[in-house]
Amino acid sequence: MSNILVIEDDDIMLKAIRNILRKDGHEVLTAKDGKEAFERLDNDEYDVVITDLMMPYANGLEVVSRLRSNPTKRHVGIIVCSSVGNEETITEAFRLGADDYLKKPIMAGELMIRIRKLLANRSSGAKLVTKKK
């Protein structure tokens, strides 16, 4: 079971993703805006963060940037899930350190598979680092 933080300002989408991920066996916490997301990220540990881009207080790119610039949170997998589909924004999200990008409308099955893959990659990466040490 993994800890996932879902950051999304659309209430319906937030609840829907939460329910889908809980069904898949994950522990899910939610945040409705950038401010709440930062508070949650400061207080708890997460394996994966799923974030929207357009949100009040701080946008998704700021969340990605903040996670990647923090040495203790750098390992967290990040999936950006947004209706923004232009090339610059997607490239910028990856440049800042996002692991994956899902364009809305999303497919529930696809989201679950991508989370599983991300978690598997992260754990195999962690094993490699341990072996090297």
Place this chain on the structure above:
Amino acid sequence: MWRDLVDLLFQAYEQFSLLPLFIEIALAFIVIAILATIIAYGAIMYKRYKSYVHEKRVAFIGPIIEEMITEQVLLNENLGRDIPTEEIEFDQAALNDKVYKKPFVRQILIETLVQYRKNFRGEVGDLLRKLYIDMDLQKDSFNKLKSLRWEKKIKAVVELTQMDITISDVTILPLTNSTNPSLRAAARNAYVQLSKNEPFKFFDIATEPLLPWDQLELFKIITTTKDIAIPNFSRWVSYSTNKSIVSFCLKLIAHYDQQSAIPAVMELLNNKDHYFRADAIACLGKLSADAAEEKMVRIYNHQPLNCQIEILKAMGSIASGRHLEFLKSEFLYSSNFDIRMNAARAIIRHNTQNSRLLVEELMEMTYEENQLIIKHCLNPLIKY
């Protein structure tokens, strides 16, 4: 009591009639102003009360609806088991709950389903659509489509489009030509998304203009809708009498690189409307229509400034190299700054041995301002 009141009013009127005219007018204004204020406040209070009641209802029924959708769709056990969506059954007891018989609940349910559909595609999206159909919610949307109020019609069109429910041509085609711009735009967008065979049929009957913002919206829908049948847009360029439709078709021709439309677009170079001609020239440039270059150079001197600039831009895109001398003379001898700028840019865009030599030659022979123009155009970081 009524008698006293009538007497009082009668006395007031008698006294009023004895007053000077300007006082009478002032009093009339005061009475009208007070009445208007009372009516305005009454309307505001009524609207606020209505929205308060609606919010209360949504707050009460929203979680019930979301729970039902979560149970029936998001957490449906048959999802992800390779069972076709049409064969997945819902819990009929939950769907037939008497709460879903109330019109306001059904409306909130439709709005919630639409919101979910905006966020989910694939199996979940299909199941949301099935739920909408199984609960007969499309009937509610079709009933709204018959309403006399345009905002209700728009709501219905958006709901049916989001749920991918086909609307008959008899119903939607008249709406695509409505005099109400918002309804017209919504119906046109819906028609393109829902009509599988002829999504552009409404172009044939459109007499109302396609406004610039609506063109943007429609362009986005056309270019992002999957499996849309793209016709040859030159058909409307040749025959449509609606200028905005022709102008929009020119943009679509350029976007889809419809080379077969070049002859029809070239015909527009003879059009009396210079905005039209400018659009046609821009389209020919984007199509790199080599065949049109000769004619554009021939008509150049008789064109207004906007068309001349478009011709220079188009020549930069076509870049056949046959008219470098013409571009050189425009750059050297035109008194208009924009002409010189676009001529320089057109020469540079050729990017051939000859054009590069010409640029060097121009840098040596021309005066300082023109040299600055060339340097500006040569800078790859400056695009406009």
